[in-house]
Amino acid sequence: MTLIHVFPGQGSHRPGIGRDLFPKFPHLVRQADSVLGRSLADLCLNASPRELTDTRNTQTAMYAVSALAYLDTVRETGLVPDVVAGHSLGEYVALFAAGTFDFLTGLEIVLRRGELMARAPEGGMAAVMGVDEGRIREILAERAPEVDVANLNAPDQTVVSGPREEIARLREVFGGEAGTVVPLNVGGAFHSRRMAGAAAEFGGFLAQYRLAPPRIEVISNVTALPYGGDDPATLLTRQITAPVRWSDSVAHLLERPGPEFREVGPGRVLTGLIARIKARHPALSATV
Known part of the structure; x- marks a missing residue:
């Protein structure tokens, strides 16, 4: 069996995410509060749907809640995944899970990403x-x-x-x-040419960090392949304007021995997409 954890992106946000997780990780929630300059729990539990759809809030909320969900899942099951992948913003949770950066550093990076993307031309x-x-x-x-x-x-x-x-x-x-x-209920024209300015500025911002090579295999949205020797900062910068190749990523993972996907984080959007991809996958079409 190949255990694969997948992490959702912005489309899975909704008021109330993280309600059961915040009491389990009070020290990390306090750290998040200090980075955000506001209460993470208040943002996730009490913000209006409109406020939470602002990409500056959506990205930080989804990253923090999905990262806590990953820690909770590993603690409850005792199982560390063999491979991780995330959809757009979810790729940052995958890199956190793989040890490329710690929880707080990831939140700082995602906060800046959201700020830059929010300033891009409307769309x-x-x-x-x-x-x-x-x-x-x-x-x-x-x-x-x-x-x-x-x-x-x-x-x-x-x-x-x-x-x-x-x-x-x-x-x-x-x-x-x-x-x-x-x-879609999102706050901008993400993964398009309209994000080019945000990507350029984000690349400069990432240069101040030392991002470690992943200790768990991570599938890149940009290439639909494992990170390998690619610099995480380069792929994360390209990801802002490049298409998210989720279908190709899942097809690649379906070639692994006994792939078992577990969606970790709010919602089940990726679970539904994976089922549709499996149904069209040549190796599985006879059995799905």
Whole structure:
């Protein structure tokens, strides 16, 4: 068996996350409070949905809660995963789990990431269902050239990112070709060219840290492969503008002996995506 922990991104946030975890890790919660300059518990438990959707708050809340959930899971099960992966922001939790940085350093980095991404030009994201990636790219190039492919979530689900007015007209852009186009409750045009300025500044910020090589195998969103000899700072900087190759990452992991996925953190979005990817995976199609 290959035990794989996966960590969700911003789409899994909701008021009330972390309620059961904060009493278990009071020292880490106090550290988080000092970094954030406010109460982590108050942010997660009492903030309005609108406030929590602000990417500066979403990223720090999701990182902290998912990191605590990982510590709690390992403590309860006694099992350390063989491989870890995270979706977008979740990749930072994966790197925390792999020892690239400690809890507090990860929170500092994520806080700065959220601040920079919040300052990027306004925009939005939408999930496009029922159209393959190649056709989506063709349609966008012809009819909405300012919109980028942002997340390759599953063979039948791709998230696109761009100016808010362009996202608002995507149903018209895709016409009858898409099964569904669903706007996402996020605070910006993440993983798109609109984040280029944030990525450049973030790369400079990361240069002040010494990031350790992962002690557990981590799958990169950018390459859909293990980190290997790549500098974590380089991949994390590229990740801000590059598509999240989640479908390819899971397909890679499905080649491992007896892969067992466990989603750690709020929600079960990734569990659903993994099931859809498995259903399309050639090696498993006869048994799913």
